[in-house]
Amino acid sequence: MTSPLEGIVGKPLIQPYRSGRTGDWVKIKCVESEAFMVGYEQSAASPTGFASLISGGKVVGRFDGAIDNPKADVTTAASYDLLARPQLADEIEAA
Numbered sequence: 001m002t003s004p005l006e007g008i009v010g011k012p013l014i015q016p017y018r019s020g021r022t023g024d025w026v027k028i029k030c031v032e033s034e035a036f037m038v039g040y041e042q043s044a045a046s047p048t049g050f051a052s053l054i055s056g057g058k059v060v061g062r063f064d065g066a067i068d069n070p071k072a073d074v075t076t077a078a079s080y081d082l083l084a085r086p087q088l089a090d091e092i093e094a095a
Contacts, residue, residue: 009025
């Protein structure tokens with residue numbers, strides 16, 4: 001990782017959100033990392049929302065995976081602006 005972050009914090013999907021220190025939250029340290037790109041398919045229902053997020057790995061020109069039905073906190077206008085103005089390096093045809 002190139003940023004000073006050392007991992008992520010998460011909780012099981014079935015647990016409700018509770019702020020503060022509870023046993024639900026788990027810190028996962030980053031032991032291996034790799035660069036990847038994130039793209040999106042725009043939502044027809046919201047001009048600043050995502051229908052799905054798409055991730056791309058190291059294999060050039062190959063679709064690597066999708067993140068279906070992203071959560072509402074990911075679809076904020078700030079996230080949309082960040083993804084909406086990329087510097088285009090290359091175009092690839094979808095498989």
